Each structure stands twice: as structure tokens, then as C-alpha cells.
Amino acid sequence: MGLLGSDERPRDVILGTLDDLINMARSRSMWPLTFGIACCAIEMMATWDPKIDADRFGMFFRNTPRQADVMIVSGTVNKKLAKRLRRLYDQMAEPKWVISMGACANQGGPFRQGYSVVEGVDKIVPVDVYIPGCPPRPEALLQALLLLRDKIADRELRYKKPREIPADYEIMAEPGKDGRIPVL
């Protein structure tokens, strides 16, 4: 992965760009937002319990979006919540990443085509890692967090400004006014 330094140099000399250093720091201290929505949030809590213990990777929850780096969308996003979720995402400081956890956040899950469900959180915010499962096991969430860690630290996949997803309030509107085609 070519992070900092290599084995040929003396061990106390590190050569690299400042971006590499900063991104290494960022990737080793990803602080998720305390934000649980549904049953996936139970598995999210279990990821931080002593068995899996995501704390050992430098991740722990922050209670305000101003201090958080990662948003874990853990559950069904309905239309009333979508506005608040987008607002939380907008309040997070750059750089910021989003993990979509579980079938509901990925594409609506069993509640897809319901009158109040947003069919995939990637319609609201840009998503970095998707986790399949209903709900995913804590190991799956940990793997997603480690994937995100590698993505942040990697020189090729280094953080760039995510594709802009404007706050599309039309898909958060009530049926008939949300621009969806009715399924009959």
C-alpha cells in the first residue's frame, strides 16, 4: 500500500507527503457519529462491545456531527428522517464519509416501495461503503470500517471531495408529489 516509509531506509526516517501523514492519522482515528436508526444499530452497538471491540482501531462515537468523521446509516431511512439525516451530514466537517449498513439503507430493504421509505440512502448522501445483510453481523461492520480505513489511507483512493448530491427534497415528499412512478 506504500504508506509511510519503507524497509530500506533507516527506521527513524520517514519520507512521504504531508497528505500521506494526515490521511494516516485520519484513517486511524475515524470517529463515527452516534446515530442509530433501527435494528442495525443494535449490531452497530455490538461492534463496539468487548468481543469485537472497534475501539482498538481508534474508533469511538462522537455525540455531535461537528466532531464526527463517519456517519453509519444503520437502518431504514424514511422520508421524515431523510431531511434530518441530510442536515446531520451537512453539519459534519469535511472530510466525511458515509457507511450504508444493511439492506434498508442500501436500497430500502423489505420496506421498499412503502409510502414513507427512501429507497436507498445514497439518494440522500454519497456513500463510501455498502454492507449487505439484514442486519449485518458485527464482523461485517468491522470489515466495512477497515475497508474505509484502507480507502482513506490509500494513495490511489485518497479522499477527494465526494460527488455532490444536492438535497433532493422531492424524493422526501409524500407519495404523488415525489416524482416516483407508482407501482401497480
Add this chain to the structure above:
Amino acid sequence: MELRLKQERLFDEDIYTVHPEDYRALCEKLKADGFDFPRAVSGIDTGYGLRVTLHLTRLHDRAKVTVRTDVRYENPVVASVTDLWPGVEWYEREAYDMLGVRFSGHPDLRRILLEDEWELHPLLKRYDTGGYPIPGWEPKAWPDPDPWTPPPPPEPEAGEAGEGGEAS
């Protein structure tokens, strides 16, 4: 005043089906009778109208009562019983939210789950799962007789059974 109601009994529970204008009067009577705990208020779309079901319990002897009333789609107004049992306030708001039952006299009849500016009542049968109107949907005919009409009394059997009873 005679209440227009039909009384049935299912297991350990009395079920009253009552005219919507007498719903409030029956609830006051039950409140005076000691029914102090509302278990739930639910709304049902029966296909011909809306039905509000109120489940009551008398805590000291666990007597259970179900009060239900049917209203038409055109005028779904039921008297609120929030002042009798304050706990039903949010149940009635939910029935209003999901089905559009208007509870007259309710202190704060707003939507409770969906957003305030929505006009949709999504659990009505005329909408599909996605909240879109089903084309060609027609309500069923209002039942005849009305749901609160008590069944006619059983006709006295003319025959040897009655006479035999008298003889003994």
C-alpha cells in the same frame, strides 16, 4: 335514552358495537362503571367505512370491554374520549394520522407519525402500499342492517318443547 348498540360476548370480553352518535354516551357510562384503563384505540378500514375500536379494562377485576363504532368515509367524525381517559390522546392522533378519522373535541389533533404537511392517510384501502390511489377502487356497500343493529330476538318456538316445559 336508549343507546343504539349491539352487545356480543367473545371469551371474557364484552363487545359493544355502537352508533357513532352514542359512542361518547356509552364511554361515559363505562367510565362511571369503573373502566379506568384504555388498552388501545385502533382504527380499521373495513372497506365500507372506518371503524374505531376502543379497548377498555377495569383494573381491579380485569373486566375487559371493547367499544367499536363505524362511520362512513364521507364524514368520518367520532367524538373524542380524551377527557375521560387522557391516555388515549396519542392513540386517537395515530388513528387520525393513518386513516383520517376526525375526533371531535380532541385537544390537539395533529399528525403523530407522518409529517404535518402531508395530506395522505396511507392505511386507507384506496391506496396501495406505496401510497398511490388504486385505480378503479370502489368502497363496499354499507352493511344492511347497520352494524349496531342488535340481532332480532329468537322467535319463541311453538311446539311440544314449550308445552313440555310448562307441564313439568
